[in-house]
Amino acid sequence: MNKPIRTLAIGCLVLFGLLLLNINYIQVFKAGELNARSDNHRAREAECSRKRGPILVDGQPVARSKASHDSLKYLRTYSHPELYAPVTGFFSCIYGTTAVERSENSILSGSDSSLFVSRIIDLFSDNQPVGGSVLLTINPAAQKAAYDGLKALPGRTRGAVVALDPKTGAILATVTTPSYNPNLIATHDANAAIKSYKQLSTSPGDVMLNRGTQQDYPPGSTFKLVVAAAALSNNYQPDSKVRGGTGIRLPGSNHILHNENGYDCGGNSITLTQALVVSCNVSFADLGLKLGATTIQDQAEKFGFNENLLDQLPSAISKFPTKLDPAETALSSIGQYDVKASPLQMAMVAAGIANGGAVMKPYVVQQLRSPDLAIIGDASPQPQVLHQAVSASVASELTQMMVDVVQSGTGSQAQIPGISVAGKTGTANSSKTKSPYAWMVAFAPADNPQVSVAVLIERTGVSRSDITGGGLAGPIAAAVMKAVINR
Amino acid sequence: MSTGVAPRRVSNFVPRKRRGAELFLLVIALVVGVSAYALVGLGTEGKVPADIVEYGGGLVALGIICHIAVRIRAPYADPIILPSVMALNGIGLAMIRRIDIARVASDSSAHVYATQQLLWTVLSVICFVGTLIVVRDHRRLQAFTYTFGFAGIVLLLLPLTPGLGVDINGARIWIRFAGLSFQPGEIAKICLAIFFAGYLVMKRDALALAGRRFLGVDLPRGRDLGPIVLMWLVSLGILVFQRDLGSSLLFFGLFVVLLYVATERSSWLVVGALLFAAGTYAGYKAFAHVQERFDGWLHPFSNPDQYYQIIQGQYGLAWGGILGRGLGGGSPQITPYSWTDFIGTSLGEELGLTGLMAIILIYGLIVERGLRTALVCRDPFGKLLAVGLSVAMALQVFVVLGGVTKLIPLTGLTTPFLSYGGSSLIANWTMMALLLRISDHARRPVPELHLPSANEQTQVVRMR
Numbered sequence: 032m033n034k035p036i037r038t039l040a041i042g043c044l045v046l047f048g049l050l051l052l053n054i055n056y057i058q059v060f061k062a063g064e065l066n067a068r069s070d071n072h073r074a075r076e077a078e079c080s081r082k083r084g085p086i087l088v089d090g091q092p093v094a095r096s097k098a099s100h101d102s103l104k105y106l107r108t109y110s111h112p113e114l115y116a117p118v119t120g121f122f123s124c125i126y127g128t129t130a131v132e133r134s135e136n137s138i139l140s141g142s143d144s145s146l147f148v149s150r151i152i153d154l155f156s157d158n159q160p161v162g163g164s165v166l167l168t169i170n171p172a173a174q175k176a177a178y179d180g181l182k183a184l185p186g187r188t189r190g191a192v193v194a195l196d197p198k199t200g201a202i203l204a205t206v207t208t209p210s211y212n213p214n215l216i217a218t219h220d221a222n223a224a225i226k227s228y229k230q231l232s233t234s235p236g237d238v239m240l241n242r243g244t245q246q247d248y249p250p251g252s253t254f255k256l257v258v259a260a261a262a263l264s265n266n267y268q269p270d271s272k273v274r275g276g277t278g279i280r281l282p283g284s285n286h287i288l289h290n291e292n293g294y295d296c297g298g299n300s301i302t303l304t305q306a307l308v309v310s311c312n313v314s315f316a317d318l319g320l321k322l323g324a325t326t327i328q329d330q331a332e333k334f335g336f337n338e339n340l341l342d343q344l345p346s347a348i349s350k351f352p353t354k355l356d357p358a359e360t361a362l363s364s365i366g367q368y369d370v371k372a373s374p375l376q377m378a379m380v381a382a383g384i385a386n387g388g389a390v391m392k393p394y395v396v397q398q399l400r401s402p403d404l405a406i407i408g409d410a411s412p413q414p415q416v417l418h419q420a421v422s423a424s425v426a427s428e429l430t431q432m433m434v435d436v437v438q439s440g441t442g443s444q445a446q447i448p449g450i451s452v453a454g455k456t457g458t459a460n461s462s463k464t465k466s467p468y469a470w471m472v473a474f475a476p477a478d479n480p481q482v483s484v485a486v487l488i489e490r491t492g493v494s495r496s497d498i499t500g501g502g503l504a505g506p507i508a509a510a511v512m513k514a515v516i517n518r
Numbered sequence: 519m520s521t522g523v524a525p526r527r528v529s530n531f532v533p534r535k536r537r538g539a540e541l542f543l544l545v546i547a548l549v550v551g552v553s554a555y556a557l558v559g560l561g562t563e564g565k566v567p568a569d570i571v572e573y574g575g576g577l578v579a580l581g582i583i584c585h586i587a588v589r590i591r592a593p594y595a596d597p598i599i600l601p602s603v604m605a606l607n608g609i610g611l612a613m614i615r616r617i618d619i620a621r622v623a624s625d626s627s628a629h630v631y632a633t634q635q636l637l638w639t640v641l642s643v644i645c646f647v648g649t650l651i652v653v654r655d656h657r658r659l660q661a662f663t664y665t666f667g668f669a670g671i672v673l674l675l676l677p678l679t680p681g682l683g684v685d686i687n688g689a690r691i692w693i694r695f696a697g698l699s700f701q702p703g704e705i706a707k708i709c710l711a712i713f714f715a716g717y718l719v720m721k722r723d724a725l726a727l728a729g730r731r732f733l734g735v736d737l738p739r740g741r742d743l744g745p746i747v748l749m750w751l752v753s754l755g756i757l758v759f760q761r762d763l764g765s766s767l768l769f770f771g772l773f774v775v776l777l778y779v780a781t782e783r784s785s786w787l788v789v790g791a792l793l794f795a796a797g798t799y800a801g802y803k804a805f806a807h808v809q810e811r812f813d814g815w816l817h818p819f820s821n822p823d824q825y826y827q828i829i830q831g832q833y834g835l836a837w838g839g840i841l842g843r844g845l846g847g848g849s850p851q852i853t854p855y856s857w858t859d860f861i862g863t864s865l866g867e868e869l870g871l872t873g874l875m876a877i878i879l880i881y882g883l884i885v886e887r888g889l890r891t892a893l894v895c896r897d898p899f900g901k902l903l904a905v906g907l908s909v910a911m912a913l914q915v916f917v918v919l920g921g922v923t924k925l926i927p928l929t930g931l932t933t934p935f936l937s938y939g940g941s942s943l944i945a946n947w948t949m950m951a952l953l954l955r956i957s958d959h960a961r962r963p964v965p966e967l968h969l970p971s972a973n974e975q976t977q978v979v980r981m982r
Contacts, residue, residue, distance in 0.1 A: 032901050033893055035779040039905065040889045046916040047882045051875055053925040057835045058871040065836035070822060070829075073837040073849050
C-alpha cells in the first residue's frame, strides 16, 4: 500500500501548493486591484483617515487634506472646485476617487512603493503615514482663461477646452462646462455626500464628465487638417489644384454633398491652401476619395486616433472607422460619418503640426514629491514622441496654410494682435435636431509654437444659425493661447 | 500480507523516541501562542492583556500535559504533530480573542467566543490524553469496525432528528442539547475513518480484482461498485438533506482515497472522480444553494450584497498584503463569521501572506507526518487509518481554506484547530491522538522475531 500513499502525498502537496499559490495571487498580485475597489471599506477608511498629499498647480494646492476634528481626521478640500474638477476629480470615503485623485492615488495616499522608506520611518516613529504631492502641468492662467471663456457664453454651455505644450505634450489646460464642486462629494457628512453625488450624477449636462478627454465628437472641418496632412505627404503641394465647386455626388448614391451655404469655394479648381482656408467640403471629400480610406486612416492613427492617449485622466479613444465604402470615405474626410475625436485628440493634431510633425504623448502630472518634498523619479517627465505624424516639411507647409486660415479665412476670430496664429475651425453637424458642434483648433506663435489648443462647444444658448467654429470657439482659443504666451 | 508476517524493515527507518525534540518544538509553539495573545492586547488596547499570566500559564500547562501524556503513553510517537497542533490552537485562540474585542467594541452585548474556545481547548486536551490512555493499541479499534460505521451514520443523521437538529445558516448539521450546540458530523468523521479503514482491510482483496480494461485503466467489476455507490448516495444525502457541501465532499473524498490506497487501483480514483463530477453536476442543476456557491465563486462582484462574505474575505486578504496589518491592526470583524469559517482570511489580513503561508505549511507538516506514519506503519489497518486521518485533515483544510480564499466554491467546514467551535476542536484533537497512537506503534522498534527461513513454515505472529 506504500505506492498509493506516496502518490497521495504528492496529491496533498499539489493541494497545499494550490492554496499557497492562490493566496500569493490574491495578497500580492490582486491586492492592489482589490484595495482600489470603491466598496472596500478597509482601504477606504484607512485612506480617509490618512493625511493625503496635495495636488498642486503652479505650486499652489488645488486639492489638500485639512484637519477635520472628526473621526476621519482629514477632510479633502478643493480650493477652486469647478475650475479644476475635471483634472483633480474627487476623493470620497463613499465613492472612492476619480481623475488624478485616482490615477495618482498611490502617491497621494502614501502607499506607493517609492514611498516605502518614509513608510518604514513612519512605522518606527509611530506617525500616521502621509502622502506625497502631485504637481500638475496645468497653467493656471490658461485654465482660467478657458473656463471664463466657456462660462461667458450664454446659457448653460456644454463645452471643453484642452491646451497642450506642443513640444512636450504637457496638458496646460483642460476645462469642461458645466463643471461640479467636488467638495460636495468629499464631505464627511455621509448623507450630504450621497445626496450630492446622486444629484450631480443625474443632473442634466453630465457635470462629472470631462468633455475634454472623456468624450468624443464628430470633429467636422477640423478633421480636414488630417486629410490635408495625408495629401501633403502624398505628393500634393499647398498650391496643388484640387476640385472645387458647389457639390460632389457621393459614389454609389444620388446624394450630392454640398458646401456650407452652397458656396462654390471660389471656383471649380482651387489650390489646396484655398480649400483649407475656406474649408471646402467638396475639395476634401474628393481628396479623401483620391487618397483612399486606408491612407486617411493611417494618417489619423499617426495623430493618435484609435488608441488610448492618456492614463492619468479618464480618456476616450478617438475613432476613425475601418472598412469604409467610398461614400463613407468622402463623408469621413470632412470629419462626419463615424469619425469621432475628443478635444484632446484635436489639440494633439494641432500640436503635432506645431511640433514639426512629432505628436507628443500627453501627460498631466509634472512632478511627484514625497512627504519630505524629495522629488520622486524624474524632476519632470521625459517627453515621449507618440508618433511622427508627418515630416517636418509637411508640418511647416501645413502651418503656413493654417496661418492663412486665421489671417484670411474662417479662423479670423482666433487672431492675437502681434502674434501669428495657426488654426482651423469646424462646425460639425450631429443630427438635424441638435445644434451643431463648434470647433476651433489652433496653435501659436506659428514660428515658435508654445501652445496648441482645441475648443469644442457642444451646446450653448446661441441660435442655431449663429453657431460657427470660428465665431464661438475662436475667441476662447485666442484667450487661452494669449494666457500661455504672455506669462 | 494477510498471513501476518511482519517485514523486518519497512524502510531504512531507525526507531528513536525524539521526545526532547518534541518538547523543544512545543516550547516554540507555546511561545507563538502566548505572544500572539499578548500582541492582540497590544494591537487593540495598547497594553499586554491583564490576564496574560493566567492565560499563558494555562496554555503552557495544557501543552505540558499533552507532552507528558505522549511521553508516557506513546513514547515513540511522531514529535512534530503535537507542537504543530499546539501552535495552530494558540494562534486560533488569539485570533478569536482579537475578533471578540472588535465585536464587543462595536456592540457591548456581543457574544464572547474566546473564553468558550479556551474551555473547548481544555476539553480537547482531556479527550486527547483520554484517547492515548484508552486506546492502547489502534488495532483493537478494528474489532469495532461496524460499530464505528453504525455510530458514524447515526451521528450524521442526528441533526435531521426533529427537535434535536437545528438549522444554522441554511445547513442542518447542528444539534442542540441542554443549551449546547454540537456538530456531530465532526465526530462522525473519526468514526467513519475507522469504519472505512476496517472495512477496506477486510474487503480490499475483492475490490482489487480488475474488471474490464478501458482506455488503459483497469475498471473494477460491476458487482464491486456497491460500496462506492452507497457512499456516493450517502454523500449526496448529506448534500440534499443537510445542505452541507463541505462534509459531503469530505466524506466521499475520504472514502475514494482509502479505497485507492487499500486496493492500489487508480481506477477507483477515476470512478470516484466520475461519480463526484456527476453528483456535483446534478447538485448544481437541482439545488439553488449549490448554484449560489458556484456563482459566488466565479462572479462574486456580480452581486455584492449576496456575496458580501466572500468579497469581504478577499478584501481582508488584500488588505493584509504580504506582511499583514498586525494582530489588532486590521478589520477582520467586517467579514461575517470571521471567527469560524472565515478565520483563514482573518489571519491572512492580520498576519499577512507570510503568516497565512506559515499556517498552511503547518497543516502541510501535520499531513506529511501523518502520511509518513502510514508509510512506516506495519499493519494494513493502521496504515489505512493513518492515511484516512491525514487525508481527512488535508481535504478539510483544502476545502475550507480554498473556499474562503476563492480558490474553489465556498463550503461550510471549520478550519481545524483555528476556527471557533467545540465539536471541531475536540474531534481534531482526538484524531491527532489516534494518529500519534498509530505513529507510536509504527516507529517502535520491531519486536525481535525469529526470522523464517525459506524452508521453514510460515509462522503466525500475534502482535496484541
